[in-house]
Each structure stands twice: as C-alpha cells, then as structure tokens.
Amino acid sequence: MSARYGMVIDLDRCTGCGACMVACAAENNVPPLPARATDRTGLTPMLVHKVNNGLEGAGRREAFIPIACMHCANETPCVSVCPQQAVEVDKATGIVMQIPQRCLGCRYCMTACPYHARYFNWWDPSWPPGMEKTLNPGVATRMRGVVEKCNLCHARLHTAMEKAAAEGKKEIEMTDYIPACVEACPTNAIQFGDLANPDDPASQAAHSPETFRLLARLGTEPKIYYKSRQPWVRALAERSASGHATEGQHV
Amino acid sequence: MNRHVLAFAIGLVFALVAGWVVFPRVLYSHQQQPVDFPHKTHAAKSGNADCDGCHPFNSDGSFAGIPKNDTCAACHTDKLGTSPAEAKLVDDYLKTGTTTPWLVYSRQPANVWFSHAVHVKRAGLACADCHGALGTSDEKRLYEQDRISGYSRDIWGHSISRLRRAPHDGRTMSDCEDCHHKRHIEVGCFGCHQ
Amino acid sequence: MSDLAIVDRRFIARGEERASTLKFALWLAPWVALLAFGLYAAFLCLFYGLNQTNMDNRFAFGLWIFADLSVIAMGAGAFFTGFLVYILKQEELKPVLNSAVVVGLVCYSGAVGVLMVDVGQPLRAWFTFWHPNTHSMLTEVTFCISCYLIVLILEYLPVLLRNRQLQKVPSFLVFEHQFHKLVPVLAAVGAFLSFFHQGSLGGLYGVLRGRPFAFREHFAIWPTTFFLFILSAIAVGPSFLLLVVASVEGVTGKKLVEESVLRKLGFISGIMLGVYVAAKSVDTLVWLNITSPSVGFAPWEYYAYKPFGSAILFSEIVLLGLLPAFLLIFPKTRARRGWLLFAAVLTCGGVLLNRFVLTVQTLALPTLAFDDFLKYIPSWQEVATFSAVVAYGVIVYSLSYRYLPLFGHSKGEDKHVSVG
C-alpha cells in the first residue's frame, strides 16, 4: 500500500470563515498563545490568506487562499535541510512529517519552505486552568523551541489504521480518514483523497486541467492543488511575474 | 613515576566503580504497586488464563490496558480471602470508588503511538513477546522510574549498558526499530509517533 | 591590588614589558561588563525561550546567523595562514601565526556559543551526531566546525603552554616540544575541515530551492555559493588578521611585526579577493539570467524594495570587492599603511555585506505572490548576546597577548615561535 494523500481546494468556494483554521488547531492541540503573538509568531498549521485583485472601487474583489503544508513530493525543500532527520516524507502515505521530539529548533526548514507553512513554538504551550482536559487524545502537545506544521491529521490516520487492524483489514477506509479542515469546511471547498488512486474523486479532480499549484515552477510537486475560475486568482496563485502582491494583508 | 600511575589508576577505578555500580542505583527511584497483584494466582483462580480476559480490546479496536475497578469488583465485591493486599484493594479503592493508581511498567510517553490491535491482531504477536512472563508469574515487581527522564526502567531495559539483555527487556525506540527491521516492516516516524 | 599585581607579573614572560596591572584592568573592565550583560541576555533566551528575540516564523534566521556566518569567515585567517606557512612554506608569515590561531579560536568558539542559544532545544543538539542527515549542509557544518574547533584548541595548546608559569612543569615542556611535530598535520587537517565548513556555510543558502534569491546552480553536489564562500573566506581572513594585528599595534603602541608581513597578508588577501570577485560576477550573471528566471522569478523583483535596491549588488561586487582588490594588489597603494588598512576594511565590509544579503535579504523577500517584503529589527537580547562574543574575543585576545608569546619574544628567539 503506497498512498499519496493530497487535497484540491476550490478557492471560489472559500468564504474565508476560518472554520478550517479553528478545527485544525483544536484537532492538533495547538495552544492559545500570549496576546503578544502575531500573524508572524503564531501557530497556524492551516492559515487562510486574504488577497485581492489590486483594483479599487466596484471592480475590487477579494479572495481567500488557505495554506497548509503542501507536502511537496519532489526534492521536498524542508526534508533535505534538516540536520537530524526530524523531517521525512512518509513512504506509505507521502505525508511530509515533522517530529517535534527530534527537532532541535534550528529553523533551517522554515527558511527552506517557500510557502511559510512551518511554524516555530516561540512559547511553551499553556492553556487556561482546566482546559487541558479538552486536549485531543492521540496528538501529543509540543514543547517550546521546536518546529511544527500540518501533518494531514495523522492522528486520524492512526485511528483509521487501528480500526482497520482490529477488523482484520490491511487497508484503511478513506471514510475513516478525513483531516479536520476538510471536515470543517462549510462549503466543501476542500476535497481530500489519495492522489495515487485513479478512482479517487479527489485524484481525478487534482489531475483535471483547471487545477494549479502554488509556485509550481519551483518543481517541488506540491500535493495541495487549487482551482478557481477567476483569472486574477489563478494569476496570483501561480505567481505570474506581474504579481498582484497585496498591500496591507499583514495589517 | 609509579606513584603517578598509581594516582591516575586510583582515579580511574573510582570512576569506573561510581559509574557502573553506584550510578544505576542512584538514577532510578523505586515505588511499590498500590496493591500486590499476583497474575499467576488470578489466572488460576479466575479460570481465564488468557490475557484478554481482563485486558480486552475496546469496540473501536483500541486496547483497554489495565482493567478498571469494576473488572476487579466483578469478583472482589467483598473480601474473598485474608490477604492484606486484597483488603487494601477492597477497602481503599473498590469501596471508595477511587481508581487504583496502578503503575504501568511499559508506559510509553505521550508522543508515542502504539497500537495493540496492529501488533496483536494484524501481526499476531503474543503478549509475552513484549511483556515477558509478567502474566504467568506471581513476582511482586518494583516499579523503577528514571529520575531524569521520568520513564519506567522497563523502557531502557534493566541492563544499564543495554548489552546482553533478555529478549523482551527494553522498549526504547531502537528496540521497536530492531523488531520491525527483523520482520522487514518499514514504518516511518509517524508509524509510531504522534 | 599590589599582591595581585605581583601575581600578574609572575605570569608575564621575562623581558616583556607590558602595561601596568591597573591599566590592563581598566582596559578589561568595560569588556568584562559587556560580556556579563551579554551572558545575562543569553540566559534570558535560554530560560524563557526564543520569544525573547524579534525573530519570527518568516524571519526564522536573524542577527545571530548573520553574525555566525561573518565571524566564521573572519576566523578563516587561522586555517589559511597555517596552510600558507606549513603547506606552502610561506615562512615570513610565521610571526602572525599565533594571533591567527587565537583569532580563529575566538571566532569559532564564539560562533558555536551563539548557535547554542539560537537553537530552540540546545540539549538535543547532539542528535545531529547520532541521527545525522547526510544530505543536509547543516550537518556538514556542524561536524566540520566541531572538529575544527578541537583542532584549534590543539593548536592553541602549545601557545598556552609557553606561558612562564606553565613552562615550570617539565612534562608540559616535553609535551609542547613533542607537539611541534604534529603541528603541520594539524594545519593540514584544519585547512581541509575549514574548506568544507566554509563551503557548506555557503551551501546552506545555495541549496534553498524554495528561495530563488539564494538558490544557485550546483556543481557536483554543491551549489556555487559553496565555492564562493570558500574563496571569500580565504580572501577576508588575512585582511581581518591584518586589521587585528594593526589595531593591537595601535592599542599597545608597539611595533609587533615587520611591515612586510602585513603587506604580504594584504597582497594574499587582494589576490584571493580578485579571484572571488571574478567568480562571484560570473555566478551572479548566470543566476540573474538563467537560474532565477527559470523558476518564474524575474530578477528585477528582488531589487524592487528599498533600501535593498541594485545598489547593494553593485557595492557588494565593485565598491567592496573590485576596489579593495586593486588597492591590495597594486604595489604603490599596498606600500602605504593607510591605504593598506583602508583596503582591508573594505574587504571585510564586502564579505560582511555578502553574508548579510544572503542571510537577511533572502528571508525579507517575498516568495508567494501575496507575500510582502518583511522587516526585522533584532531585539536587545539578540544584540547583547552577539556583543558578548565580541567582548569575549577581545578579552581572550588581550589575555593571550599579555601572558603568551603571541608574536614571539621581542628578543627574537625565532626557533621558539610557536605553532599555528
């Protein structure tokens, strides 16, 4: 069994509600950080970027681009740089995984990632008294000084694997393994599946012509695909040299 | 000159003794189980010799681990014998309804995902393959805890040098890796980490 | 105070006149204070975590990495001088060899120290040796630097043992004497190791295919920056050594080495700088016209953000590269001490700028179309921690100068001039 899990995100369907971010944080025991935390020191394994077409007045439009780890399949930038094998591409699933317990916090992988999808624990995690009772079993909390990122809710994969094993199956049911953000999206903008399986709807969607990937020309073969019918969104995401960089998007 | 060698040698020997003999004794703290539990006797008296009589799998495939009080209460509604251990169990825990604070010899840290279902049901390992004779002996084992790492001594194994170990002595990451390697099973980091 | 002065005197080599104890103490005091302050800042970072710094997820590397890269480049004088003296038999450089070793030791140990504060989990740093990822430039750096640090300590040992008091121990004397035979070997090993980690420090950025501003074409397994860093380090090492010696002469008001030695250093620096500038220019042209456009990044975008305009590229290559190279190679300018020092300063500036561009500008530049150009100003904790390294350097060098025969005894017993 050698799956290649990936996503197809329909940007036209994204209303930027942020449900995916909250669901992701809750699933992965991301702590609420001190008030000093900003959009540059926070922990947002799933982060929705707000972008616009650069026009003013009635012609102006905004769109939202959810960005998690792209799980690059080729020359994965973060894997080759890690000095102590805290990052690796899982052979069985294609998931790019970050092991906080191995990480020494040198942050080299963060400089290597063109999508800024990796986050450093600048603070020790802490919760208001009693709230630690609500932590999700199956996901270990991280300590300060290590890097973390989206790992496609592998805790849910573990649960699915255990279920399969208990039922004497070798393969998991895809219905048992749905990442939190996919489950949370109120417009079903995110399709998740095994891109290596031609019968998987997500795989078919991913390989259809209207999808694209961020910074595809870097050749890292991301496994998160996007689609949009709006040319300006495509232009943005594909980073045509004209680059409608949005000012004031880190207000 | 000899005198110098002697001085050096004394230091050396001192270090070796301290390191090999004293250190392991200092490193681990010793605790008694809240209640002495003779596995062998229970297996005999209760009539179910197989482990899953008291350590079953949950419906969702997860492993129940150490039984809850109600499992004990099934037989020990009241004292059956005269052993002080049983008296303690019944009076202090079963009657008061406080969960017995068993010490788990093979407890792995939170960042480890170990699925009994995968190892027992799919790979078909026997309990004793990892837990040894635990279930078939009445030995009252001490629970030894590493003062620095907080792990049970069973994780590192009882030989401080980890040389010449019993087959199921030690449950460190490299032990898992060795076993997987022997069986040609390839799991990445996330095979066992969470 | 007075008996302290007596002790102090005891350690100073016979026949060496050094500043009075009080004067020396006054000189050290501010540096010690700075060191203490820096250590306090470092403690804050270790105890409370890196939230004490102004680094963030986007600026994951900051002042410290820039400092490390620069400091290690400056320290390159140690291995290169050793290499020149023992492998290429450039005997006339022997007088500066010991201070080259001290400078190297200071730079490398300082860099490693800062690195230990910079990583989030220093207590796990040894995993790199236990589970090394052989594909990572950082692994290469870690291995080489730690090995070379040991080499430097070994090279420093004989210098240390020639202290007046320590020499009283006969076995030490014997040891030091035997040790001499080893020195050329050490020099060779040091040179070898240094080539690699200087290079892999450059590789660190050259391999980042996610950062087209830093990514470079590869030769064999290494990006061009690997070789450029070796060249630039070799070029700047002697210049920095030259500046150190000159400033020591300035502070102590003594003539420590022949002017010719300094000129020699300058000349070597100039030649290497020339080679480096040439290579760097070719590399830049290839990168601007082929490497970067091929992944969809138009080079002009990199320089669209003030103050990081194309001026930075110009000054890196021409103002702080070509110009000092000329000044150092051209005999007339090299002969004039003023020009010599000026050129050395420019050389150091050029390499510093190069390291700055690679570490800081790389991270500031956007990669995604909807990123913006980022700003980062180090926190006082970062600055203080870094300044601690400077203070530490000054202190170690001052002590070594005072109590050890860095430049050989003024009554030139050359045969005893110690090793590098």
Next chain:
Amino acid sequence: MKVSRRDLLLGTAGLTAGIFFTPVPWKVLDDVSIWTQNWAWIPQPPRGPVTTKLAACTLCPSGCSLRVRMAGGFPVGVSGSPAHPLTKGALCPLGFAAHQLNWHPARLQEVRHQGRAASWEEARSAFEKACAEGPIAIVDGRSGRAASIVLQSFAAKHKASYDALRNAEEKSLAPYAKWANVSVSSLGYDLENVRTIVSFGAPLLDGWGVPGRFTHLWAERAAGESDPQLRLIQIEPKLSRTASGAWRWIPICQGSEELLAASLASVLIEEHLVPAQGPVPPASVTDAASQTGLTPAAIRELARAIVDRKPVLCISDGESPAIAALNLLLGAVGTPGGILPKSGHPLPMPPASANDKPLRAVLIDSTVPWEYVAPEGAEAFRFAAWDGGGSRAEWLLPAPGFLEELSDLPSPPTCAVATYAVAPNLLSTSAQTKTAAEFLLQIDPTLPAIDQTIRARCEEIFRARRGTVHAAKPASIASFESAAKLEQALRDGGVWLDDPPAHSPLKCSLREWPGNSGNRAPANWATTWAQPVLPPLAAKLYQESSLRETPQRSQS
C-alpha cells in the same frame, strides 16, 4: 605518605578519563534530552478510549447538531453532524472550539453582586423583593425554548413584562410580521427556491442565519460562476466577504440603502417591470443617485437586473420596512422563493408583552451578556455563563456553560420550515450554576418544568403526524409508535424537520411607502466586539491571521 598536589591532579585526570568508560555521561545526556521531550509543565492529552456523542449547540439560535468526541468524561473534539437537515454538518468557526469555552477565563464561577461574591439566597431574596415592588421585566435572549415558557408564565403570573431579544436576521422579518399580524418566529426565507437575492448589506456569507444553509446553496449554485443559477447582488458600502462572493457588488454610500430600495421600486413601477400595486414610493431616481453615489443609469440598470431572473428576494440587515415594501412590490411575500410562514408551527408562544413604564428590575436570560443593555435605574439580574464584561449588571448569575444544560431548540430564525431538536446536557453542571428557569422555578414551583414542556412539545409533534426526524438516517414521524420514542430520538441528537410548507399566502396590508427607519442592526460579533468571549482558539486565530478585523488589528 602525604598526597601532593600533583597526585590530586593525576587522580582527577584518571577520574575524568575513567568516567567516559562508564554509562554516566551517555545515559545522562540521553535522559536529559528525553526530559526536554516530556517537560512536566507541558500538559498532555488524557489517555483512554474516545466515544462519540450527538448533541446540539446552544450558543446561538441556529442550534446546529454536533458530533462531540468525549474522553475521560470531557469533550475533546467537536464537529458538525451531517444528519442535520439545514446545516448538513456545517458549523461556524466558533463551534469547532466551543468545547473549550467552559474553561474560559471569563467563565462565571459564582454569584456576583456589584462585582463582589454573593450567594444564590441573596440573589433570590433581592429578586423577590424587586418582584414585590415591581414593575419588572424579563428579557429572553433566546425565545421559543422550553425555558422561555417558564420565563413567560412567570411574567404572566407576576404582572411582569416579557421581552424577547431578536437578532438581526429576525429583525429583518419584523415588518412582514407587523403587516400580516403574525409572530416573527413564524416567518422564514425560502432561500432554496430563490434565483436572485438582493442583499442590502446582510452578511449572507459571514455567519448569517444557520451556518451552512445559505453557504451550501451559494457554493453549489453561485460560487465563481460568471452566470450563476443563484444570483447574489450585494448592496453594501464596503467590500465585505459577502460582497466578494457576490455575483455583483454595488458599493453605495453608508445609510442610503432604504432610499435606493425606494428608487428601485419607482423604477420598477414606471418601467412596468412589475405589476403596479400597493403604495407609490416617494423617491426620485435623481436624488437617490445623489445620495447613494450611483448614477441614475446604474440604478435603472440595477432595477432591470433584479427582475431579470425570478423569483427574487430582498434581504435587509436588520429591520427595514422600506426594503420589506420592495419585497411586497416584487411579489416576494408569501410565494415560493420568498418570505413564507412556517406551516403547522408546533410551538405556540404567547406574543411578547412589552411595557414602557420605568422598570424596578429586569431579569436577563441571555448567553451573550454584552448584547442587551438594561435600562437605567432598573436593577439587572443577568444570567450568563461568561462575563463578557460588556454591559452593566448589578447581579451576575452563573448559568450552565456549553453542553451543560438540557434545553430544546425551536426553529432557527430565517428558516422557512419548522424544526425542533433537543440539546442534551453531556456534562454535569457545577453546584454554582443555575439557569434562569431553575431560578424562577425555585421561587414558583408551579411553573411548567423544562422536561414537561419538552415532553408536551414532542407529543404535539407526534400528534401532528408531520415531518421527518433526521438522525443517523431520516425516519418519518409515522415510523414512531409513541411520543416517548420520538422524544428519545430527539434526545439522542435527532432533529425534527416539518414537511415543506403548503404555501399559505401571507396577507400583508401596506397603506403608504414606509419612511426611512433609522434603526441599524447590530453588526455581527466578529466586526464589533466589546469584550468577546470567544473560544480561546478562535480568538487566537483571528489575532494570528489577517482574516478578521480584531480590536488590535483595526487599530494598527
């Protein structure tokens, strides 16, 4: 023999050399790194089996169905239940972290009087005193619940006035209720059959109505299409996320919505785009143009676009008679794809009785404390699980938190089909907390108890023999042999949905075109919050992303 300095030196050398041939340095090195991986001060999740339970969210009137993962008796994860006929498994961002709310630092732990700790007895005697002196009002932040019946009957018995708070969505339905003389809660929008929606600033894609209901429609029929089946025309000064997702965005000047509505109406009439009926709007296109900032041509063009695809429905943000009148003109009232009365509404509620005498005291039962501001001079008894710190209250009375209260959920606002569900209390409440209903029941035990009301309502539904219960799989009422079975199904997380309404037309009589009602709806929680009591994770993520304007952000 005396030990010389050199002996010690060599001894130490031997010691140091020797120690490296023992486990000490290596084991310690290893253990110390393991220690950094399991720092005692970093909490770790509970161990033990995880069970999944169905429940319902009581944080807002939408009453979304939840799938709650429980471990060790506590909720460790929340997600939407796909069985819910309206939300189809959608939740708002807050829902996904709501299970953390009970441990929110702002959680009310004890009775507080004038900011100081007090006892329930004191609160009770104070309230009884106030009742005796009168007049008092009872404010219900969530009308239509079984608890509301308790509040209402208490009000009725003690000559108090009962006042139901309405959110922006309900307010937008108020004019039709007034004109047709029915209760607001009996009206809803038939969004499923609309083909053109003209939204006057209503945040349709930003937490409006029931999560998932409109967003699903929009995603399936509109998102990204150049010529969508469902045309969404957003008329709003600023580019909101709804405007971004709209088919067309018409930016107009702040507060000129109703004038634009009137001018649109006049264009529709004079261009015979609609059958002329009802009062004639006074507005002229030219002065509308001057005030809205649109050109007259643009307004005429907009009017034609509106009626291009019918049925068309206008939705206002809060109460706006002028926009309601435009809907009347467009024939969007009482017709499919318009405003419909819920058929066979099973939950008769006596109408709210407001009085304008100065109040002695007011009892507020509201989950969002900062929403309602008690009138000056009235002693406020505010029930809340969290202290939003928002508005004044003499008495802060700790109410049960998330999943801690047995409650029931009448049809959510804007829903055109009646629904009914029960929110079970998965968590036991602490001794300190009390609901307003429990408080009043202690004062007057003759009031109808909560579970009695729930049972009565289930029986009513069972008797009506209409609709379907949506659980794991839908089951029609007919398939239940007893009301008790039905109640059990609902208590286990099922949701009853009435059959689609038999379109009984809504008789609205309107004499003249309504003037400009100044009242603006309160903007939603995300854009203006006094002191939000959000799940820490939600608050965190809005702080750590550019997704929403938070107080800190809007300043910077």
